[in-house]
Amino acid sequence: MSDDLLSAFxxxxxxxxxxxxxxxxxxEAAPADGAALEELFRGVHTLKGSAGLVxxxxxxxxxxxxEDRLSEVRxxxxxxxxxxxxxLLEVAGQAERWVEAVAAEGVVPAGEAEAADALCARLEAAAGGPVAERPAAATAAASVAWAEALRAQAPDGAGHLIAFRYVPASDSYFAGDDPVSVVRGVPDLALLRVAPAMPFGELAAYDPFACNLVLTGASRAPLAAVRAAFRFVPDQVQLVELPAIESPAPPTSGEGRARSIRVDAGRIDALAAAADDLVVAKNAVAHLVAQAAGFAPAAxxxxxxxxxxxxxxxxGRLHEGIGRMRLVPLAPLFRRFPPVVRQIAGGLGKQVDLVIAGDGVEVDKTIVDGLYEPLLHLLRNAADHGVEPPAAxxxxxxPVPAVVRLSAAPAGDEVLIELADDGGGLDMGRxxxxxxARGLAAAEALEAMSDEAAADLIFRPGFSTAAAVTELSGRGVGLDAVRSRVAALGxxxxxxxxxxxxxxxxxxxxVRVRLARLMMVQTGGETFGVPLETVVEATRIAPERLTPVRAGRALVWRDRAVPLVSLAGLLDMPEPAGEPDExxxxxVRSGDQLAAVSVDAFGERIEAPLRPLAGVLARVPGLLGSSLLGDGRVLMVLDVPELIG
Amino acid sequence: MTVRREGDVVWLEGACRVEEAETVVGLLGAGMRTVDLSRCQALHAAVAQVLLAFRPALRGGAGGSLPARAPAPGADRGWRSGDKRPRRR
Amino acid sequence: MTTVLIVDDSKLARIVVGKAVAALQPEWTRVEAGNADEALAILAAQPVDVVLLDFNMPGRNGLELAEELRGRFPDMPIALATANVQDEVIERARATGATFVPKPITEDGLRGFLSGAALKLRQAGA
Structure with a gap:
């Protein structure tokens, strides 16, 4: 079997x-979803063919x-x-393990006939007709399948997760259970799906009080904490640990409920900074280890x-753990707004109800601290411009009382904060x-622009004008300030x-601020950021220490010959004229190799959130992302090892 | 009173409790196609289940996509599949 | 006419629970018992639709009483009020079909159980 064929498979x-x-x-969520069925059938069919080919x-x-079962459905x-x-989920789960085995071993595993037989038998049993009760024998194996499926949805790097599948009994509502509120009590929820347990059937006969739900999801909290959330319905819940893909699972203790202690935020910040330093120190060790590998005895x-x-x-685990310590709920921040909104609305002769939802969502403390100003600005804006006067x-x-809804919801590694008013909406013509009028775009361009794109112009500096400024929202600051504040938070x-x-x-x-530690460097009059962990040392070299080598120049650094390239050359920028004194x-480490990269000047070292690049820049090799500097400038962050190639 | 009918729209307001599931079924069964959740602060599972079954158009605030107005944070995945609701990006 | 029986050895607790029930279901008649034996005597003497039991009581505890009542009234809504419980107790209570109500009892804590009970009684009566 050729490697090419296997890797394509x-x-x-x-x-x-x-x-x-x-x-x-x-x-599962919508059994009548014809499009999903067709796509699934095609996928299974194609995969079956591919398996045969290898x-x-x-x-x-x-x-x-x-495929047989699916064609019966069709x-x-x-x-x-x-x-x-x-x-079917079980089949998919097993197929995934098989494929990963092929990827890891480079050969098709032998002796899998038994596993295949078991799956065929499961499918056969499932074809026995609609089963009212979940077959007991299936749960152990099936639990893996649903948990695996959940993992597939979990955001990358979600780390250790506890997956749950909660099937409330059909008389749960009579017993006083509210499954939604039970699930809301699960701490640190990363994923949640709510779906019918069985197809609803004829809606004319819908029974409003027969519970027919399956709630599946995953939490980042320890097992004991998740179990505690379901403590009154243990018979209806399955919990499965999904260890982090890379690192082994942290030991989950059998401790009961989460205990808490008060710690000064400054101490946690200091701890976080120390953990960051530790990451850098560890990277230095990595370099030494690679060096030692060259001449130390093999063992x-x-x-x-x-x-x-x-x-x-x-x-890595320490870093992650400390990051989690900094997560705080949004509730205290959100709670500051209702009185403010009442006051603002009152001053405008309007009635505004601020409805708050999802304030239990937790995010990094830095983000909570940084959100007050931009949210206040948006709330003022909503009360002032969004909501119409009572007469209108x-x-x-x-209804005269307007609703402004401030809500938060987790979305994988991100949190979505939404501020919605039920006012008149944007007047796109205006x-x-x-x-x-402000010269933000040419008239033709504006005509051709979609409403969505045109609406985005309200975030541009200079859009808010003195004419549009009122007592409240104005103060010479426009929505551009909101956008840059939010951008500064990543x-x-x-x-x-x-x-x-x-x-x-x-x-x-x-949810978590990823602060990159960057060294600023200058070349050709421009400033770039370089992640500190890729830099082994920043140093000054006298030109005498350079030696010409076949392809260019090299220098001796710690008894090793290291090739020298210029950053300007790597970036296709003009080389500085003349030879400097030093x-x-x-x-820089590039793979196992070291390289020396010359720059015009070193700048300060900073910590800033690193944002991945979007759009056309996303695929430019050598660019890691961008960072917004305190003064509003955008700093391009370079992937120097990739530039060296 | 947390279920209110206004024209063709069913408003769910405040904390919607288990009893309200029946009222909502009545209204949706009678052909109401839109449910407004902008004033809703908590939804009992029984009421959420009715919305899953009858799939009315859901709106709230500016008619957005934030799952917070679904039964619980992050519940959008379960709601999204095959959902007829208009969903904006 | 719905009757709810509140069983708790603490008089104060019975008053608090009674008030919460009255706030949530003002139409319901409330009767009280201070222990399991009193409760059984009341059940023998008059019809009772819903029972709220304290877990910690001298003599027979709430769970034992719940198990006995379930044998006699298969469909009766029964709640067990408790501050903290071991898994084993939860398991037995679930098997009995009793609903947990967290102590101290509040309107919010009781609402789910009473709403569910009211629905169930209404459906049974319909």
Whole structure:
């Protein structure tokens, strides 16, 4: 079997399986979803064929059985029910393990016939007709399947998760249980799906008090804390630990409920800074380990590498743990707003109800601290510009008290904060006119612009004008200040508006601030950032220490010959004229090699949130992302090892 | 009173409790197609389940996509699949 | 006419629970018992629709009483009020079909159980 064929198989199979899992979950939520069914059927069919092509008979057989079931559904011969979905999820889970085994070993695993037989039997049993009760034998195996499927949805780097599947008994509502409120009590929720347990059937016969829900999700909290949230319904919940992919799971203690102590925030900040330093120190060790590998005895080199890998993992866990300590709920921040909004609205002769939701969501303390100003600005804006005066609301047939809704919800590694009013929405004609008057875009360009794109112009500096400024929202600061504040926190803000129905600002922020430690360097009159961890040393070298080598120049650094390149050359910028008295070089690690990169000047070292690049820049090699500096300038952050290639 | 009918729109307001599920079923079963959640602060699972079953158009505030107005934070995944609701990016 | 029986050895607790029930279900008639034996005597003497039991009581505890009542009244809504419980107690109470109500009892804590009970009684009566 050629490697090319196998790697193509792995690549394609991963894609197909990912899609299949999505389709299965869609089907589970909406058994009548024809599009999902078709896509799933096609995917399974293709994958079955591919398995045959690489001679993976066991996998082909299991997928064939799955395909048979799906074609019965397509014919209308059977319905999609929970048992079938679970059996199919199990097949997908096993197929994924098989594919990863192929990826890891480079050969098709032998002796998988038994696993295939078991899957075929499961599918056969699921075909036995709609099952009222979940088959007991299936739960152990099936639990893995649903948990695996959940993991597939979890954000990258979600780390250790506790997955839960909560199937309330059908008489739960009579017993006084509210499954939604139970799930709300799960701390640190990373994912949640609410779906019917069984298809709803004929709605004319809908029983409002027969519980028919499956609530699945995952939490980042320790097992004991998740278990505590379900303590009154233990018989209806399955919990499965999903260890972090890379690092081993932190030990989950059997401790009961979470205890808390008060710690001064400054101490945690100091601890976080120390952990950051530790990461840098660890990176320095990595370099020494790589060096030692060159001449130390093999056993010692291996030992060093293993010890370093261990250190790496542990430092990573410490860093992550300290990051979690800084997570605080949004509630105290949100609670500051209702009186402020009442006061603002009162001053304007308007009635505004501020409705708050999701304030239990936790985010990094830095973000909470940095959000007050921008949210206050948006709230003022909503009360002042968003909400119409009472007379206009009456004329529009709206209740006089306006609703402004401030809500937060986790979305993977991000938190979505939304501020929505039920006012008149943006007047796009006026937005375009203002943008034209302020010279923010040419008239033709404005005409061609979608409403969405034009609405975004309200965040541009200079959009708010003295004419538009009122007592409250004005003060010479426009929404551009909101956008730059949010950007400085590593987030972004956008506006959606529906004429007559309201305006909605959506802020997306990282739950945890990822501060990159950057060294600023200058070349060709421009400033760039370089992540500190890629720089082994920043040093000055006398030109005499340079030696010409075949392809260019090199210098001797700590008894090693290190090739020298200029940053200007790497960036295709003009080289500085003349030879300086001394060269400023960064010693940079690129893979196992070291390189010296000369720059015009070193700047200060800073910590700033690193934002990945979007749009056309996202694929530019050598660019890691950008950082917004305190003065509003955008700093491009370079991936120097990649530039050296 | 936390379920209110206004024209063609069912308003769920404040904390919607288990009893309200029946009222909402009545209204949606009678053909109301829109539910406004902008004044809703908590939704009992029984009421959320009705919305899952009847799939009315949901709106709230400016008619946004934030899952906070679904039964619980992050619940959008379960609601999204096959959902007929208009959903904005 | 719905009757709720409140069983708690503390008089104060019975007053607090009674007030919460009155606030949530003003139409319901409330009767009280100070221990399991009194409760059984009341049940023998008059119809009772809903029972609220304190877990910690001298003599037979709330769970034991719940198990006995369940044998006699398979569909009766029964709540067990408790401050903190071991998993084993939860398991037994679930098996009995009793609902947990956190102590100290508040209107909010009681609302779910009483709403569910009211629904169940209404459906049974319909």
């Amino acid at each position: 792995v690549e394609e199979a991963r894609e197909l399986l990912e899609q299949a899992s999505r389709d299965l979950l869609a089907l 001679g993976f008979d066991a996998m082909g057989r299991a997928l064939h059985a799955a 014919r209308g011969a059977r319905a999609v029910d929970a048992a079938l979905v679970e059996a 010692l080199a291996r030992g060093l590498m293993a010890a370093h890998a261990d250190l790496d993992r542990r430092v 609301r009456r004329a529009a047939g709206k 937005v375009r006119a203002t943008a034209a 987030g972004r803000v956008e506006v959606h508006s529906a004429r007559g129905a309201g305006t909605r600002f959506v802020i997306r922020l990282p 060269l400023k070089v960064m010693i």
